[in-house]
Amino acid sequence: MNMKSRVSIPLLLSLTMLLASCGGAGGGSVAEGGIRGTGSSVGPVSGFGSVIVNGIRFVTENLGMDDFQGEAGVSTEEDLERGMILQIHGEWRDSGEGEADSVRYDDTLRGPVTGIPQPWDETTRQGRIEVMGFEVNLDALTQTTLADLATISVGQTLRVSGWLRADGRFRASYVGPVTAEDTGEELEGNLSVTGDEPNQRYFVDGLELQILSGAVCDPLQLADGMPVDVEGEYVSGAPFTVSRICNGGPSAFLDASLNDDVQIAGVVTRAFAAREVDSGSFALNGIPVATHGGTEFGDLMSSDINPGVLLQVEGDYINDNGVLTLRADEIEYRDTDAELEGRLDGIDSDVLQSGGVEILLTAFTIRGGDDDDEACPVRFGPEHVGRIQLEVSGIQRSADGGYLEALEIECESEADDSGYEIEGRVTALNDEPGTRTLTILGAVIRVDAGTGFEGLAFADLEGERVEVEYREVNGEYIAEEIESENETDSDNDD
Template sequence: MKRNLLYRSIGLTASTLALGILSACGGGAGTSLDVADGGIRGTGSSVGPVSGFGSVFVNGVRFDTSGAELVSNDGVICEPDQNCAQPIEKGMILQVDGEWQDDLTGTAVSVEYDDTFRGTVSGVTQFTDSDGTIVRVEFEILGQRIIADKQTVFSKTTLTGLADGNFVRVSAWPLADGSYRAAFVGVSSAADQVSIGSSLVEIEGSVNELNQNLNTFRINGTVVQYPNTTDVFRDGLVEGDLATFEGPIEVEGEIALINGEEGIDADTIGIGETRRYDGDVDSDIEFVGSVADGYDSGTGTLTVNGLTVIIPSADVLEEGLTLADLIPGRLIQVEGDVISEGQVLAEEVESREVNAEIKGTIGSMLENGFELGGVEIRLTSNTLLSDDDETLSIAQLQTGVGVEVEGIERVVNDSVFVEAVKIEREDVDDPNSFEMEGRLAFMTQDPGYIEVLGVSVRDSEAEYEEAEGSRQSLLDSYSEQVLFVEVEYIRSGEEFVADEIELEED
């Protein structure tokens, strides 16, 4: 089956998720939200998860999609406000070809979506933090291990609700060990599956146990059978490439019994997730992905999504990111130039890995966000808004509203703030009580104050949990290594006072 070109005007209508027009929301002076932005001018490809609509937001850029063609063969055929089985959803990784400006607006020529995996979930394993909260799940689809965490966007299920037997579509980034990190996981009902077409399942991975006499091979232990015809291959692949191709192969087809075992009867075989990032030489590219091979000081490179990224100097690292931070598994955003096939010269690199969390009631409204438990929260056009399965609007983010914010601690010119990655509604019983998790930045020698996420919290009466997380233990080591703590605290007059402080495990 060939990849469909659906010549339709996407024209995604403005909704409460449109983060690029926040200044039009809210009330009078001091209550509206303006989005903090940054970026470079480019012409080429932008590949990343959707963060909002009203046009389409990818990698912080608001792309005008009127007249653009939507490219998909996975049943993703309509705008979010139209009545179809599977519209584009937040979190899905899109490839947008077009141009973008310094003001983070752009014009899309084409918008492409392709599932990374589709199939039935098995082997769900949940992982919890020290409080017993589920923070990560691992599961399989036809033998492929997939990791989802609190940054993953879920549709018709949740991080805690994903279960064996769910039929899902997954949009994900490849990791160095052959597993994948999910940006999006959405459950598809039987009715939803009809829109997908005959190629109901999709997997990708490295080919092994190739048998060209039987027209079979395996991906992650799952047997794949393909017809004796060249029509099954796409993306320039031919049968001979199955033995030599370096990189993931994508297979779409139907579940079938093959030589006595369950496998896939292939309809199409092509290049996997890495093909999204094959930009034209001398074009611009911006993308999000997990570091596969960490930064090599000898070559000045790292690998992400199958690309070799050249880091010319530490000057291209943004928002406090260091070369030492560029380790396998770190989620980053890269902007740069395609200088040869598979090579990108980076111009800007920033972390997209969540390292801060705050729960509580919104305090004062700020120009680019709001104050939450003393922490400055800044919204960008990458921020995702969520209220379970309901839409959360910018206009609802007002003083007195309970929220949970997951984000990235930024330190710019000695100013500390949290760039919000995801904001969810949260029921809060006491408007003066807060919880935060973040980097321990400072401690006084004697019980007095600690500083986390730019907030000074009095800890003289706090209970420190666990021996290795005792105050003296933290004091002895925080200046020599990066420590993260969870703090439960209250607002008392003009200061914040901690009730409990606990060392968070890495």
């Protein structure tokens, strides 16, 4: 497959942005190009120099001291980490560049780990922890500044940046340590009010709140179902002592305005439902989203918009029968559904190759370990071929025979020659005797008498999500083991 004609220009732009991201928060004006939007962009940080959010490199050099709003331990731009979810107000252009007028960061949860229902598993890249009793899901896209997600222990104090799902659990985009100086706990959630005045009681997902005098942000009226941001003191087995409670959650984080354009990345909290022939609605981070005849879905089908799925929506706000609603002009899938681990075998123009798979890097790609000795290079070159081990999580794209759009890529400085591991959906089967092959992400892998099967027979593989361990032998890729993943890929939806 030759992807040059399709991706070379946007990929070169993306890599230019990534190259610029390694130069710190320094100079340079926003590149020329038509203004695409002016308003709020909310999403996780994927890179720096200045700050890359939702595929846009926002220049921050002109921000004043009051233009960055953070909190304990994240009080300046220099404290930001990959995966932290920001609100950036400014403008962005068709060139992929933007300029920030203000930047805002707010922890989703900050407090002690009270349980570890599912310790982090590096193989499945899944895990679950509890912070102040709130369950937090960890996955392949969760970024961390801890030594390892597997090192998380009960009693450790963490900050979490993530999304509240429809089932009350959180999905972590970032998990990191909290220093001793970063006092106070914080949580976001939906308020539950029971009883009648003056004996009302307040809860967030079962945790009772003891609200101190003067803690309620003026002119907030506490009501059942209201999304809130709560700061105070947590003690196990006792009500959470609230020193400050304000309107919170994603809707408040957007500073919504009918005059603003909006970019927002987050999880689906209500499944897509058709309203008319050419329109429908769903909810993202609890925010109503409406589609119309001109909405661009990319590779996404409306039937794929289900609770827990990570999407990016771009549009503007409208008043839909009295409800502030995000009218979607573009919807993009931003969740990982495929993975690859193996040696860097080649570079075709600006596309990486490993195990027969072509890997597309974009401005959304988070480069894990950029600050470590085993960092992915700023730009891959011939000197890295055969010497670097890649671990890639991303999106399985079907165009031009299939490729992997990288959402996260990690590199090790020593290549492993033992073979490759791929996880994705089988897009083609060849059942000719003696030449049986399957195709995943564009890689054609031969199946022979030595191939082991777990969960499915060869004839049942087409369309199935599988994990394949394979090797290169005399120019061919030979499957050693094939395992069905359809029974184990629902961790994010539990």
